[in-house]
Amino acid sequence: MLAYAIRRSLMLVPVFLAVSVIIFLILHFIPGDPIDNLLKVGSSPTARAEIEARYGLDKPLPVQYLIWLGNVLTGDLGTAIVARRPVIDLIGQALPHSLALGGLALAFSSIVGITLGVIAALNRDRWPDRAIMGGVLVGSTMPSFWLGLMMMLAFSVWLGWFPVSGARGWSSLVLPVLTIGLGGTALVTRITRVSMIEVAQKDFVTLLHAKGLSPLRIQLRHVLRHALIPVVTILALRIGWILGGAVTVEVVFARPGLGTLLIKALAQHDYPVVQASLLMLAMAVMIGTLLGDLLQAAMDPRVRAALA
Amino acid sequence: MSQPLIRVEGLSRRFDTGGGFLKAPRSMWAVRDVSLAVGQGEVLGVVGESGCGKSTLARLVLRLIEPTSGRVLLDGTDLTTLGAADLRAARRRMAMVFQDPYSSLDPRYTVADVVTEPFVVQRRPVPPGAVAEMLEAVGLPASAAAGYPHQLSGGQRQRVGIARALALHPEFLVLDEPTASLDVSIQAQIIELLSGLRDRLGLTYLFISHDLGLVRYFCDRIVVMYLGAVVEVLPDTTTAPRHPYTRALMDSSFSPDPAQRRTLAPLAGEIPSPFALPAGCAFADRCPRADARCLAERPPLDGDPAHPTACFHPL
């Protein structure tokens, strides 16, 4: 298991390099020159060249990449062109907010989703199943920004339970977490339900019944354990979804975070900030898939055997 | 034996697996140095348990998979070196019937589509009345032509599979466990059908099976395989086996006759992993007659040319 964990972690290195190249390149396709923002109207070409040199924009692309990569690996994410501050500071300010939001939303989707999925599967084709699956369908079809605004309208404006926006205190997290979490919950509920139902039809479950074990014990100790394997896989693979949800929801609720940072930087063509926020999001996705694979291996001896 | 229609010489196939990132590849010989000949009009049975390589052999003979080494001669032509066009032409002369009657027919094809596919593939016009004729030959009503496979029973589907194999009037058929997924009652129907077709059309069969009783009933000669290699070739269905494995295989099948009840002495152990073949005889660790030589040295397939056996201590 340890050997596998090490090997699996090493596999992130080429993936990281590939992602970094893509992120680096994408940014060079974005039209709009940030330098224009820095120059006063009518500045001389020399002033322009000076600024280009300061940000290393005059060198060939591969060299720019290597310099950038080297800096990134040593923790230097560059200086924000518009904000004129080290990018690492901006990221450092944004990251805790996004992590709190993403982590809570992930926890919410997993706990609520698995619970609802189990209840739905145990009551297959009866009213609790239909009610849950109906609710899940409705929940997953609303655009998250709209859902966020509507909840804001209902709970903050009309009922006054939570602050409308901002990031002060725990209560400001409730609506954003709910908004992101509902989409994730829908996904987790669906997968949990389908996979519980599928596993329950397997031969070994029949044999567990034949051993005289109680149905509830079979469902919770055996069937659920198997059903969670695909749930973990999907959750890990789609950790990005949750972060993606965070991007829009942060903007809607005017919360500081990677999403707000990214959207603002995109609008301002602030390369270093965009690069750094994308890199952070990409790393979160990679760590998510790594954790998912490791969890899966921990849960299933067959996976470990196939990888040994 | 009459002039061989099919001659297989030193056929081997290795499969490599694994070999990913920081991971050691493993390889196994699914078929090891198999030579055999099927005479014109003969039914040659190949029998063995799972992992013995009989299905791989069937596919190698029809070149559905490429051999690692060795040759397959159809009427003197080496199939293993033919180019795409020549191979397609050669495929008119040989065909295969598959084990699984469910997955061997495309669910979106009607029965008529299935049995005319050989013509489409070979870019030949479908002769008028051919569909009804083919269906009749395998005992299906002409009205079945418009139906889809899912509307048919397992036995009927297998008949459609046989009709497809016969469409271009091949001389040689590879039958890969054609009855293993069917009930015994249906198995007997299919065997009767195949038997009748062979008599009527003068076909040559390579019949793959795990059921020694069935092979002894249906085939002229029997090749016994164990872990990729031929261990014995029985010249007819009555000759007593000389290889201990063949004997064990015979003793493991139950006679449907309470009068012949006997105390079973089943073979101990199970088939070893093909990834870790022993140096000597592959059967040695399960064999009651094995000695030190069997463990160290691989016995060649020799002895009586009509009844070769790969054993140092034949019965």
Add this chain to the structure above:
Amino acid sequence: MSPLLELQGVSVAIAHAQLLDGISLRLDRGQILGLVGESGSGKSLTAMAAMGLLPLIGGRVTTGAIRFDGQDMVQMTEAQRRALRGRRIGFITQNPMTALDPVQRIGAQIDVVSRLHLGLSSAAARARTLELMTQLRIPEAGAVAEAWPHQLSGGMKQRIVIAMALAGEPDLIIADEPTTALDVTVQAQIIQILAALVRDRGLALLLITHDMGVVAQVCDRVAVLYAGRLAEERPVDPIFAAPAHPYTRALTLCIPRDDTARGALHGIPGAVPTALNYPSGCRFHPRCPKAVSACSATQPALVAYGEDGRVACHLPGPGAP
């Protein structure tokens, strides 16, 4: 002495389809009853009914009684049935490859039975597990108990399933095609183990199989099912020597024996009907060589036949058609 297991006129339905119709069987201690028939005849359903596991597949007993040791399982509460399962009735499924929980170690899967039903401590349960495994000639039982299912071969897994079935010290074992998924040489090993259990421990075995060879070699009695009904039920020797039902006779003629001449193998024409299109009268009549007009008109009753046997046929008895 009352039989250990007795099915009396058991009918089973799933949704609206009546899949078993008036099945009656008897099994005494120390006996092996073979249950044969083509796929779709209702063999596995009978096993599920006798295990009280029909709800798992959405089925229910509509009429009849299933008496285990004199008590009707149909009338029991689910808790009472559950107390029997694993404790007094052991179950062996067809495919050992899928019968074990792939994410639980072998030993634990056997231990749970004796802990649950015999109230053993974990240590005592493990000791019993190892003892059972050794009796079933599983080499290095200690190591195998710590292994995962995917690390074992098919034959070894089937022995584990047998150990699981034995762990509650049952009186009856129901084995549903226990060898179908195994290699020929391993099939013989498993059948030998099962036969020895009955001989040595005085268990009763309900052996469901499509292999008439296995039936001939190890069973005491044979029940032949066709399309959800019992065709014939008799001791093994006479049923092979002189089958009373044409279906039984047809089944024995399907399998080549050492002395079967070329061309003497006879299939049964047609296929087993599904519950949606059961024929009238005797359900076998469209495929029966002896059928007369009465066969399509009225359902033959199950009547006593020969020594300790019963048959449901208008024209029972030997004789070629």
Add this chain to the structure above:
Amino acid sequence: MTAAARPAPAVLRAFRRPVGALAGAWLLLVIAAAIFAPLLSPYEYDIQTLKEAYQPPSAAHWLGTDEFGRDLLTRLMYGARTSLSVSAIAILISVLCGMTLGAAAGYFGGRFDRLVTVVVDLTWSFPEILIALILVAIIGPGTTGVLVAISVAYLAQFTRLTRAQIMTLKGETFIEAARSLGAGSGHILFRHLLPNALAPVLVSAMLATGDAIILEATLGFFGLGAQPPTPSWGSMMSAGSALLFKSPGIILFPGLAVAITVIAINLFGDALIAALDIRSRMRPPQ
């Protein structure tokens, strides 16, 4: 060929289920409203009548008016044109490219397959909205940008699904049977693999159109979609978010239109899956 003849009855069979019929009827209604918007509405979508701004629903304006006094229902109908057509065309492009890539990778295997798999898996683990945001940033806001962004964002999904279908089908014996008859790659791909892979891919394309409508709305909400005065459901909400507390209807109704339409697409897709009996083949590829 029978292959082309079969999906049509499946759509009709989906209509025969009560839920399918209801969902299908809503979709037909929305499509009809989009096509016939000029005939159905007495108002123009772009004429500003400031004195009629912020009206609540009334007999004259069933859903009220927006901040420029434009009829909301009219704008919703015109918005449906943009939202539905952009989503559907984007998904169509995505399906065509994804099927080609996935089929080629799945069928030919080897190094090309490994490359496609790595790239696709990588993209697939990134949220569609991020991919779309970056692409719109590259191409620039507007309908074209959104169209390309959505196409690319869903490319990975269809490539994965098609590849998975082809890989499964490749193992079926009927493929080996065709090869044993002498069939070449063309016959096997176009006569066996693709026709069999088509149903699940098309149904999932339909479901993805629902997701695309949400994505289009989100991009529109960020002001990156259709530019004023052209309405789309997303851009209508972009303007509305600032006025949430003053006139909630401006954002409520477009959102409801999105949600109900996407629900209808999902329910109809579900009915189609049931009618085609392909539920087991629709599992997310893992």
